[in-house]
Amino acid sequence: MHEIDLRSDTVTLPTAEMRKAISEADLGDDVFSEDPTVIKLEAEAADLTGKETALLVPSGTMANLVSVLSHCARGQELILGDKAHTFLYEAGGISAFGGVHSRQLPNKDDGTIDIDLIRASIRGADDHFPETGLISLENTHNMCYGAPLSKAYVDEVAELAHGKNVSIHIDGARIFNASVVLETAVNELVENADSVSFCMSKGLSAPVGSLVCGSEDFIHKARRLRKGLGGGMRQAGIIAAAGLEALNGMVDRLKEDHTNAGKLAEGISEIPGLSIIMDNVHTNIVYFELDNDSINGSELVISMAERGVRFFDVSTGRFRMVTHFGITSEDIDQTLSHLKNVAAS
Numbered sequence: 001m002h003e004i005d006l007r008s009d010t011v012t013l014p015t016a017e018m019r020k021a022i023s024e025a026d027l028g029d030d031v032f033s034e035d036p037t038v039i040k041l042e043a044e045a046a047d048l049t050g051k052e053t054a055l056l057v058p059s060g061t062m063a064n065l066v067s068v069l070s071h072c073a074r075g076q077e078l079i080l081g082d083k084a085h086t087f088l089y090e091a092g093g094i095s096a097f098g099g100v101h102s103r104q105l106p107n108k109d110d111g112t113i114d115i116d117l118i119r120a121s122i123r124g125a126d127d128h129f130p131e132t133g134l135i136s137l138e139n140t141h142n143m144c145y146g147a148p149l150s151k152a153y154v155d156e157v158a159e160l161a162h163g164k165n166v167s168i169h170i171d172g173a174r175i176f177n178a179s180v181v182l183e184t185a186v187n188e189l190v191e192n193a194d195s196v197s198f199c200m201s202k203g204l205s206a207p208v209g210s211l212v213c214g215s216e217d218f219i220h221k222a223r224r225l226r227k228g229l230g231g232g233m234r235q236a237g238i239i240a241a242a243g244l245e246a247l248n249g250m251v252d253r254l255k256e257d258h259t260n261a262g263k264l265a266e267g268i269s270e271i272p273g274l275s276i277i278m279d280n281v282h283t284n285i286v287y288f289e290l291d292n293d294s295i296n297g298s299e300l301v302i303s304m305a306e307r308g309v310r311f312f313d314v315s316t317g318r319f320r321m322v323t324h325f326g327i328t329s330e331d332i333d334q335t336l337s338h339l340k341n342v343a344a345s
């Protein structure tokens with residue numbers, strides 16, 4: 001049976017070019033800063049994001065963790081959205097390992113947080129308060145329909161933050177999806193952010209690895225934290241070689257994933273019993289819901305899996321499908337045809 005795995009873009013497998021690059025990579029000990037392939041990847045990441053320097057880490061979770069801990073002292077507060085990945089899905093690491101207090105403000109459907117609410121929530125030097133050290137935004141926003149944040153919005157939050165001596169971090173796990181759909185270079189999108197993290201192992205299809213980018217000072221702290229967390233990797237050029245292929249060969253094709261997501265969403269909108277808000281389809285992440293309880297949500301997921309189509313129900317009656325390098329236009333046709341049959345049965 002042909003498997004159509006729409007659970008996440010993390011399921012993407014490395015390309016033939018990546019496997020070849022891995023086998024031919026120049027290697028050294030990266031904890032001694034001697035791996036030429038890692039050095040090359042970090043330089044390229046810094047260049048793409050317009051930051052002074054960059055650091056390779058094993059995962060997006062560690063990228064956000066070392067970023068937050070580099071910006072914030074223990075007891076300081078991080079302002080972030082209530083649907084932020086860092087709040088929901090990173091095992092509480094910022095609090096467990098960094099003693100950082102989190103302040104969640106409501107995310108709107110477009111991934112933004114109301115700017116007046118951010119302004120009102122920044123806390124200063126009153127002995128009663130945790131002092132705000134950092135604001136984190138997510139671009140694209142995973143739980144908010146894969147929505148891209150515009151440069152204008154990020155700039156506005158950055159200006160507000162910097163006016164109050166607060167730093168701003170971008171969780172850019174899917175920043176390249178944002179860049180492609182907004183037709184705005186990544187360095188533009190994060191121009192006024194103090195730091196940005198991005199993943200190579202999602203839509204860009206590399207097997208492992210994320211990058212953190214920022215100033216020399218910031219990356220120096222992040223590198224030390226990476227070591228402390230056990231994320232210092234020796235011949236990490238094995239990972240970086242695939243990452244270089246990802247950055248050079250896999251960015252432009254993300255628009256195919258967006259086209260497939262649009263086609264998937266259109267198709268879902270025509271299936272009786274399912275509902276989808278087309279205005280909330282932006283990049284490669286599609287959320288849809290049951291219209292009413294005539295269909296059982298968990299049975300829908302199981303029946304589809306029996307037909308080879310895998311995806312998650314994110315809450316009762318609500319589902320997420322993610323398009324990626326492993327999903328073709330024909331896979332979308334097949335998914336829709338199964339979905340129509342299963343929803344009608």
Ligand SMILES: *Cc1c(COP(=O)(O)O)cnc(C)c1O
Nearest residue numbers: 059060061062085138142171173
């Ligand atoms: C996937 C993801 C991460 C974490 O990445 P891992 O590599 O899975 O740890 C962080 N932020 C966002 C928005 C993500 O989607």
